[in-house]
Amino acid sequence: MSQKEFSIVDTTLREGEQFYKSNFSTLDKIEIARQLSDFGVEYIELTSPCASPKSRMDCETIARMGLNSKVLTHIRCTKEDAITAIETGVFGINFFFRLSILKDKTCFEKQISETLENILDVLWFTRKNAPEMEIRFSLEDIFRTPVDRLIKIYEAVGKSGWVDRLGISDTVGIALPSDVEKLVGLLKSLYPKDIEFHGHNDTGCAVANSYAALKAGATHINTSILGIGERNGITSLAGFIARIYSLDIDLIKGKYNLKQFKQLHETIAKRIGIDIPLNHPIVGKAAFMHKAGVHTKSVILNPKSYEIINPSDFDELRTILIAHKLVGWNAVKERANKIGLAFKDDEIKKISLKIKQLSDGKNIELKKVDEILINAYRKE
Structure with a gap:
């Protein structure tokens, strides 16, 4: 797949809810989801319906809105979470699993075999019960996890045929663009299908890392409006759009409704009670x-x-x-x-x-x- 065929998975309504000042109401989420869809993002990711009764209600509500964007939810790799997600009517499920919880090196092989068996069981269960649902499987904190562990999991999941794409997450923002490019390239050689990248901004590399992932063959990039999320947040929608615009203006103008961009950012800033940072790409007061x-x-x-x-x-x-x-x-x-x-x-x-x-x-x-x-x- 060429760099021109990427999809944005905007996670303002999931990762963005983890920003320390966020507390979106249902009406807030409806407004934000509609504006994201009007702008043209290909996917909107929502907080797990298992997080709270309101989160479940919000998933069900937004899944029924008839948006142009595909609605996903982000859940743990368990059957219980999968059942709940399927019942909400979302278009797709983004499973995540934290491989770094396997701490005991002396029995790692046994642990990983059991873990892999459980992961594959959940994926098979989900595919069997929701054959039309789009499924992504992602490992957290992969840049602090030994590559052999990653490959063992990703290769088995990819070959199972039960997922539509693999996700990789720089959970603590530790990766360099060269690290991202190398790992995405390796995964593409093992699993020549879609790959999704989620990059945190703890070291200021989120946008650069997202572009490195795209160059290496990733097909889906996670963003949030104003980059909001856990701690320093993730790849900002404006930063990513600016990066691609600078390389291919016609591509960005053809894919997205740029006239909606300013309103989208103003809405989020108002809902979380902050000013748009002065130096934020495109929409910051000092940008031009x-x-x-x-x-x-x-x-x-x-x-x-x-x-x-x-x-x-x-x-x-x-x-x-x-x-x-x-x-x-x-x-x-x-x-x-x-x-x-x-x-x-x-x-x-x-x-x-x-x-x-x-x-x-x-x-x-x-x-x-x-x-x-x-x-x-x-x-x-």
């Missing part, structure tokens, strides 16, 4: 702000000189900052033209110097710059 004189001159002439993303594609605005000591005269000239004032270049340079002197050591507002421009114009 240009300040230094060299930068602003270039951007005025050709925005691509300092932008790899066109803000208008996402209903965002570009801002040329001029009320500061680093301002360049080209930016001041553009502002003058915008408010209907024409100056010769020599005059604009003098005005720019005045703005620099006034703002060196203190903050001034844009209205002060406009006042300076208007007063200078009246004196002509």
